[in-house]
Amino acid sequence: MNExxxxxxxxxxxxxxxxxxxxxSFTQIEAKYFGTNGWLVMIPVSILVSLNIYEMYWVYRLGxxxxxxxxxxxxxxxxxxxxxxxxLSTIWALIGCLVAKQYVLIFQMFAFPTTNPMVFKIAIxxxxxxxxxxxxxxxxxxxxxxxxCTIWLSFLLLYFVGDFRTERLTPYIFKESYNMTEGFxxxxxxxxxxxxxxxxxxxxxxxxxxxxAVIHGHLLRSVSYIILGLVSFGVVGYDMxxxxxxxxxxxxxxxxxxxxxxxxxxxYGFFLFTTLIxxxxxxxxxxxxxxxxxxxxxxxxxxxxxxxxxxxISYIPTVLDTIREWILILGYFQIGFSYIMPLxxxxxxxxxxxxxxx
Amino acid sequence: xxxxxxxxxxFLVNDEQSDTPPTLPDNQQEANLTGGExxxxxxxxxxxxxxxxxxxxxxxxxxxxxxxxxxxxxxxRLERDVLPPLLNAESPVDILSExxxxxxxxxxKKCVEGILSGMAAIFCQEQAYLIDVIFPVxxxxxxxxxxxxxxxxxxxxxxxxxxxxxxxxxxxxxxHLKVIQLSVGEVTKTSVYILYVEDIANEKYIxxxxxxxxxxxxxxxxxxNMLIQCIDDDPYSIFAQFLTTERPDTIAxxxxxxxxxxxxxxxxxxxxxxVNFFExxxxxDDYYQRxxxxxxxxxxxxxxxxxxxxLTALYVAVTSFHYEMVPQNLLLTLTESRSKVPFPPIIExxxxxxxxxxxxxxxxxxxxxxxxxIGIVGGIVIGQAAVQAGLTSNILIISVASSAIASFVxxxxxxxxxxxxxxxxxxxxxxxxxxxxLAMGLAYIVIHLSGLTSLGSSYLTxxxxxxxxxxxxxxxxxxxxxxxxxxxQVKANNKVKLKMKR
Numbered sequence: 122m123n124e125x126x127x128x129x130x131x132x133x134x135x136x137x138x139x140x141x142x143x144x145x146s147f148t149q150i151e152a153k154y155f156g157t158n159g160w161l162v163m164i165p166v167s168i169l170v171s172l173n174i175y176e177m178y179w180v181y182r183l184g185x186x187x188x189x190x191x192x193x194x195x196x197x198x199x200x201x202x203x204x205x206x207x208x209l210s211t212i213w214a215l216i217g218c219l220v221a222k223q224y225v226l227i228f229q230m231f232a233f234p235t236t237n238p239m240v241f242k243i244a245i246x247x248x249x250x251x252x253x254x255x256x257x258x259x260x261x262x263x264x265x266x267x268x269x270c271t272i273w274l275s276f277l278l279l280y281f282v283g284d285f286r287t288e289r290l291t292p293y294i295f296k297e298s299y300n301m302t303e304g305f306x307x308x309x310x311x312x313x314x315x316x317x318x319x320x321x322x323x324x325x326x327x328x329x330x331x332x333x334a335v336i337h338g339h340l341l342r343s344v345s346y347i348i349l350g351l352v353s354f355g356v357v358g359y360d361m362x363x364x365x366x367x368x369x370x371x372x373x374x375x376x377x378x379x380x381x382x383x384x385x386x387x388x389y390g391f392f393l394f395t396t397l398i399x400x401x402x403x404x405x406x407x408x409x410x411x412x413x414x415x416x417x418x419x420x421x422x423x424x425x426x427x428x429x430x431x432x433x434i435s436y437i438p439t440v441l442d443t444i445r446e447w448i449l450i451l452g453y454f455q456i457g458f459s460y461i462m463p464l465x466x467x468x469x470x471x472x473x474x475x476x477x478x479x
Numbered sequence: 480x481x482x483x484x485x486x487x488x489x490f491l492v493n494d495e496q497s498d499t500p501p502t503l504p505d506n507q508q509e510a511n512l513t514g515g516e517x518x519x520x521x522x523x524x525x526x527x528x529x530x531x532x533x534x535x536x537x538x539x540x541x542x543x544x545x546x547x548x549x550x551x552x553x554x555x556r557l558e559r560d561v562l563p564p565l566l567n568a569e570s571p572v573d574i575l576s577e578x579x580x581x582x583x584x585x586x587x588k589k590c591v592e593g594i595l596s597g598m599a600a601i602f603c604q605e606q607a608y609l610i611d612v613i614f615p616v617x618x619x620x621x622x623x624x625x626x627x628x629x630x631x632x633x634x635x636x637x638x639x640x641x642x643x644x645x646x647x648x649x650x651x652x653x654x655h656l657k658v659i660q661l662s663v664g665e666v667t668k669t670s671v672y673i674l675y676v677e678d679i680a681n682e683k684y685i686x687x688x689x690x691x692x693x694x695x696x697x698x699x700x701x702x703x704n705m706l707i708q709c710i711d712d713d714p715y716s717i718f719a720q721f722l723t724t725e726r727p728d729t730i731a732x733x734x735x736x737x738x739x740x741x742x743x744x745x746x747x748x749x750x751x752x753x754v755n756f757f758e759x760x761x762x763x764d765d766y767y768q769r770x771x772x773x774x775x776x777x778x779x780x781x782x783x784x785x786x787x788x789x790l791t792a793l794y795v796a797v798t799s800f801h802y803e804m805v806p807q808n809l810l811l812t813l814t815e816s817r818s819k820v821p822f823p824p825i826i827e828x829x830x831x832x833x834x835x836x837x838x839x840x841x842x843x844x845x846x847x848x849x850x851x852x853i854g855i856v857g858g859i860v861i862g863q864a865a866v867q868a869g870l871t872s873n874i875l876i877i878s879v880a881s882s883a884i885a886s887f888v889x890x891x892x893x894x895x896x897x898x899x900x901x902x903x904x905x906x907x908x909x910x911x912x913x914x915x916x917l918a919m920g921l922a923y924i925v926i927h928l929s930g931l932t933s934l935g936s937s938y939l940t941x942x943x944x945x946x947x948x949x950x951x952x953x954x955x956x957x958x959x960x961x962x963x964x965x966x967x968q969v970k971a972n973n974k975v976k977l978k979m980k981r
Contacts, residue, residue, distance in 0.1 A: 129945040228915050232800060241915060248922055255930040262943035263929035269942065270925075383803045387793075390918030397922055422490050 125326045128334045130261040131318075135338030137264045137398040138314030140271075142224050144392070145367040147311045147346065148353040152362035154304025156297035158290060159359060160350025162308055167343035170312045174339060176463045177319055178332040183470040186331075188323040189462070190413050196469050203414050209458070210407035210427065216451050217403030218431035221245050223444050224396045227367065230441070232386060242435060245393070246428050249401045253408070253424045257324050260401055267394035274388055275345060280376050281356045289358040290351075297359075310452040311346065315339055316459035317402055320409050404428060516587040518607045520544055523600065526591050541566055544602035551597035553614035561599070561610060571603050581608040592668065615639050620646070623725040625892055631767040635725040640670055640744035643727070647674065647740075650731035655679070661692050663706065663743070667699040670744040671706065679737040681970040684753060684934050688739050703741070703748040704893070712932045717900065719893045720933045722754040729763050737971035739934075753934040753968055755941070757953045759894040760784065765956045773956035781954070783888035787898055788924075790882045791828050792909040792917050794875060798824040800913035812874070819869035825910025827871050831879040832903065834861060839883070940968040 126134070151159030184192050193202055225241040233241075252260055295301070318335045325331045353368050362368050373385035381387075407427050412420055438444045516522060523546060527533040536545040543565060547557070565571040575581045584590045584600075584607050594600050597613035620642065623635030636643045644658065655677040662668045671692055675685050691710040700706050707721040708714060724730060725747055730740050733751040742749045760780045765773035797804050798817065805813055820827055838857040842850045861880075865871045882902065889895035901924060908916035931938035941949035946967045951957045960979065965971040 127944055130943065232913060232915070236912075241912065244912075244919055248919060248926065251923070252926045252929075255926070259929045262937065262939055263926050265943040265945060266925045266929060266939065267922075270921075377806065380806065380809060381804055382806050383801070386801045386804055387914050390914040393915065393918040394922055394925075417491050419490055419492055 124258045126258065126261055126321065126324050126329055126331075128328070128330050128337075130265055131321065131325065131329055131331060131334035132338035132341070133265050133268045134261045134398070134402070135315055135318060135335050136341050137268060137395055138317055138402045139312055139339070139342045139399075140395040141220055141314070141399045142227060142392065142396060143311045144346075144349070144395075145227070145369045145389075147308065148350055148357075148362050148368045149365055150304060150307050151350060152354070152359045152368075154299055154301060154307065155295050156299070157293040157295065157359050158354065159295065159298075159362075160347060160354050161294060162305070163343060163347045163350055166305065166308050166312065167339070167346075169309070170315060170339060170343075171336065173459055173463075174315060174318070174332065174335055176460070176467075177316075177335075180319065180463045180466045180470070181322060181332060183467060183474070184322070186322050186325065186327075189319050189466055190410070192466055192469055192473075194413075195473060206410045206414050210410040212451055212454050212458075213403045213407040213410070214427045214431040215434060216448070216455065217249075217400040217407065218242075218246075218428075218435040219438070219444055219448050219451070220396060220403070221249070221400045222435045222438065223441065223448065224393065226441050226444065227370075228389060231370075231389075239436065243432065245397065245400070246432055248397060249404060250424060250428055252397070252401050253404055253428075254421050257321075257405060260398070260405065264398045267398060271391050271394055274391065275348075277373070277376060277388075278348065278352050281352055281372070285352065285355040287355065289355050291359070306453065306456070307449070309456060310449070312339070312342065313452055313455055313459075314399060314402070316455065316462075317406050319459075319462065320406050404431070518584055518587040518590045519605070520602045520607075522587050523590060523594070523602075523607075526587075527594075538566060541571055542604060543571060545599060546594060546602070547599035547612075548594065548597070550616075551614065552599050552612040556614075557599055557612050561612065565601070565603075572606065575601065575603055575606070575608050581610050583608050595668070596670075615641055617642055626725055626729075626762075626890065628726075628762065628764045628767075631763055632726075632728045634727055636727060636742070636747045636749060638745050638747050640672060640742055643742050643747075643749065644672065644674075646727040647730060647734070647742075650727055651676070651734055656734065659689065661689065663692060663695050663709075664697060664699045667701075669700055672742050674734060674740040674742070676734050676737070679735070679965070679971050679973050680739055681737065681972060684739050684936075684969070687934050688741065688752060692741075700743070701745065703743045703746040703750050706741070706743055706746075707750050712935065713930075716927065716931055717897045718756070718928070718931060718938070719759075719891075719897075720754065720931060720938065721750040721752045722758055722891070723748045723750050723893065725749075726763060732763065732766075736976070737965050737969035737973075753936045754938075755933065755936075755953075755968055756928060756931075756938050757941075759891040760889060761953070761956075762890040770956050770958045777954065777956055780888055780890070783885035784898065787882045787885040787889070787895075788902060788905060788921075789917065790878045790885075791832060791875075791902065792905040792920070794878045795824045795828045795906055796909040796913040796917050799910060813872075816866075816872040816874050820872050821869070823910070824875075825906065827875055828879070828906050828910070829903070831861070831865070831871055831875060832906065834865075835879055835883045836899070936968050936970075941966075 148160070151162060153159075155162050180189065180192075190206075222238070222242055225238045225245065228241065229236060229238045252263060255263075298304070315335060315338070318331065321331060349369065353362060353372065356372065357365070357368060365371055370385045370389065373388055374383050376382070376384055378384065404424060404427055408420060408424050411423050411427065412418075415423065438447055524535065527546075532548055532550060534545075534547055534549050537543070538545075545557075545562070565574060568574050576583070581601070584593065590600055590607055590609065593609040597611075597615075598609045599612050601608045601610060617637050617639035620634050620637055622633045626635070627633075634646060636646065648656065653676065657675055657677050659673040661671045661673065663671050673685070673688055673692070688710070692706075695706075695709045697709060700709065704723055707719065707723065711720045713720065722733070730749050730751065734740050738751045738753065740749055740751045761777065765776055768776070798813070802810070817824075822830070834857070838853060838861075842853050845853060861876060866873055866876065886895045886899050886902075889898065901920075905917060905920040908920040910916070912919070928939055929943065937944055940946060941953055948964060949966055949968075952962050952966065959977065963977050964974050965976050
């Protein structure tokens, strides 16, 4: 692949990976764990994420943009790395497939109660495979189109201008909160996806300004989370939000157009686009790591095997709650990866640099 | 190939890069060009034996032999202007070798090709000369039937490449307009002309187009639309990756904007490249109208695209799975009109879409007078009888008809045909899985489009790669003073096209 990602596309890509089905439920988590004005928690979490991105920026800077796998392989023998890569790709593949399954199960819940969700899952996996075979550059192109197809949905929030009441926000902050630490982690998961920028190094050049793009994408996501949170708290009220399962979907359902209502049905379909990018990028990341172990096998074959394996595993969890638990556990792994991995890489780079100097 | 090797080629990375085709060494190629069979009268006559339309005239006293096809050359000119000086001269060879209009050929193959392309061959003292007395047969320049517009020039290309070239030259009067002649088809040897404006067009694209055309190995190419399928980036795609048009003014604007243009002898269509998906939705009309009207028309076209792709599919999705999406007052109308219909929505929709397509295809094949009858019969059958018989619902007919009309709003016929076909897929997906199926179908279109390229440049420019500057000319049509630069996709050598201040 010759073309490098451009800054704009990278920002959109990061935004699209971060956007997933979490958009529909995060306000409930905010209300459940943080109580009044729970939407404010998005701000500190977003800052924390930015700091983490800054940490990754140092990896990029110290390593002069070389691939993180290259950095690892320079100092650590391959037989140690191989199982590590395997674990990484398993985690990523699992996240990818569970995100898709979650999406499908939610859709099944309100539109197709009698259909076997795995049929949809297989169809989405086929789409993901087709997109994967086109390479990262084309994935970023597709994600830009999907971005334009979905971003205008934000303007639907204007519909609620009339229903917004500041009284519902209440003057208290985080009153009636409960187990804030766990809530904090759960909210953090809403931002996950940005850590994949670690793998984008070889696909960018100086012109991309990768980390400016990552921060822009992340900020866009943060702003959109914060606005959606504010609107939800101001329109629905926190006590009501607590008991709703997918508050954003209910908000959409409230909108009535002259010739169409209950548009959440249609627009939830649009979120297939963002979910698709999320899962494709996680599968892509899994492929990036397995190709290090099996450089001889064609990449498309690897993607196929990864998607097939993930598909088989995704048969196991059958209810949304199980998937949530699984995603939570995998998400904790992922949070760990996003903090520890750059740290290890920075240390390795410093060590490599010193060795070179000697 | 053994099974093992086959499996290896499927699963394993191919280390050996064999991209470059085996080329002959240079000196060998040259030998082929200059060598070949020496030209003799007998050899040429042998080549054309059993050709009743082949003319061989002998002038014994002057030792002259003239060979040509009577219908390809202008015999008047030959008899009146060319032959008398030769016949009256003391030594015709001197005239033949002196004057540049007589071209000497030594290669028999070249001579045969010349005669076939409409030249006359003159043999004198064992030497052969070709003279260009081509008499092109073609219809006159007429109005385009597939791309008619209201405001602006009405001329369209004809089947004769020379006429087309002159139409273009008249519009782009610049010595920088270059024309390269190539030939395509092992049997037919049809001429293809590649046009570009030097110093604006990017050499990389020019080379790429020429290379691809040279690499075509096929017995015959009959039309530009066939030619572009031989040089597409992705031959399996449903979308055309070259823009085709019959309008000289469109082609002139493409040339000036830095694109490469190709015309083919025998085809009234010209192609231009590189192209992007959104270019298929603009028409030269937009630029001849006031800018605000042009912009509004562009919006209308993109709205038409959305309608033609989704409307019927949405109807199927809603009536099959998502009745809750219909507002209460509309629900009564909808149920009432659907109450008598015995089929599920998907069958109903496919039936009607099929009928519309049948009507369209029948109308396209029939002469205009009978075509009108088809329209009336079809209109009554679809509009009245099908509903009264209880086969379909009124609302479906509205949706099918409006999506059919919308599909004809797309100015490029090839593109609108592609979307009409896609529509069937979407209807089936919507019938199977409702809104989710619809979303999947749309996602597939986007995925497919994002993988496409035109001459190696992205098919989705200016959306991806993101070129906000181009949006002024693609999604809007701002006043000309705002359109200062040439499109980014063509990577023009000279980027600025407008320097006036107002």
